[in-house]
Amino acid sequence: MSLLSYDRMRAEIAGQTELLRSLIKNADMKTPVPTCPGWSLGQLLRHVGEVHRWMETVVATRSVDPVSDERINDLDAYTDEVASELDPWLGEGAERLAQTLQGAEGPVWTPQGLDTPAFWARRALFETVLHRADAAFALGAGFEVDDEVAAEGLEEWLGFSCVPEAYEGHGLLGPGRALSFNGEWLVDLGGDAPAWRRGQGDASVAVRGPVSELLLFVYRRPAPQVEISGDSALLERWLERSGFWLEEEDG
Structure with missing residues (x-):
């Protein structure tokens, strides 16, 4: 059983994105991100926003088949990002995802087979948390996350470690x-x-x-x-x- 409720995870997606946005005010979007080799800060932020939009599409369409994710990691074109443009764009994507998740019911496609939208609420939360950490490290800023949220993320990882692809x-x-x-x-x-x-x-x-x-x-x-x-x-x-x-x- 998850440590966080579904509604808490939904709220945290928006909340963690707001914390990420607060980091990038006046930041140089060309700053390298050491924990994501080859990415600049602008590319990292573009990745986060595209992930939110991709997950929102999966849930909104109730897709039971894989949805193309080519935009998530194809970041070569995003070398001249502008913080003042990325900032509201990030917020819009996170809010739309959180709203789409509200009251959503499954089954929907996930990489592990059909599951409920809670899979995507959890995955979106920790995609955002970890990349907020990446941005903080790149900018020399501090990073903190609530212990209960962190524990939920650790348990998600432990669950992934038990699927056949991880050990067979x-x-x-x-x-x-x-x-x-x-x-x-x-x-x-x-x-x-x-x-x-x-x-x-x-x-x-x-x-x-x-x-x-x-x-x-x-x-x-x-x-x-x-x-x-x-x-x-x-x-x-x-x-x-x-x-x-x-x-x-x-x-």
């Missing part, structure tokens, strides 16, 4: 293998398939830190307060495979 044929599973995050979440790799749950348990590797940094850590963003003890090689392999879907998006 990659040597992740084995007797006694498990990962612990803050002693609050456990990923069991000892069975025929990974399974995660809230709670404690014996683990091969323990990862500890503020929950906001745990979220950044799994997404390979700077997380200086995170500490690791145990089988770091297993953790690295798990991180690589649980992020398989990010590689597919980039491709």
Whole structure:
């Protein structure tokens, strides 16, 4: 069960976008984004806005088939963005998505098969949160996110780590293998398939830190307060495979 309600996730999409918009006032859109190699700040913001519009199309049309996402990562043309134009455009896309999600019912297409619009509410929220972090890092600004929101994002990631594409044929599973995050979440790799749950348990590797940094850590963003003890090689392999879907998006 999600930690955040559907309506909270809808509201956070707009709220996180507003926080992102507040970062870019008077910012140079050509600023490189180190955590998204090859992208400028303007391209990052264009990506976020296009993601919101793409997800809104999926939900608004109640599509049960994949919807073209070529505009999301095809950013070569967006090298001369203007902050004063991107700012309201970002807000409009986020608000439209949040409104479309209100009262929406499934099933709709998702990369994991048919699901409810809640999948897209959650995915849009963390697409926005993580790219807000990217913008903050690029601009040398601080980044904070509510612990409850960060925990929801971590649990989304743990769920992705349990789909067959993440583990089949990659040597992740084995007797006694498990990962612990803050002693609050456990990923069991000892069975025929990974399974995660809230709670404690014996683990091969323990990862500890503020929950906001745990979220950044799994997404390979700077997380200086995170500490690791145990089988770091297993953790690295798990991180690589649980992020398989990010590689597919980039491709």
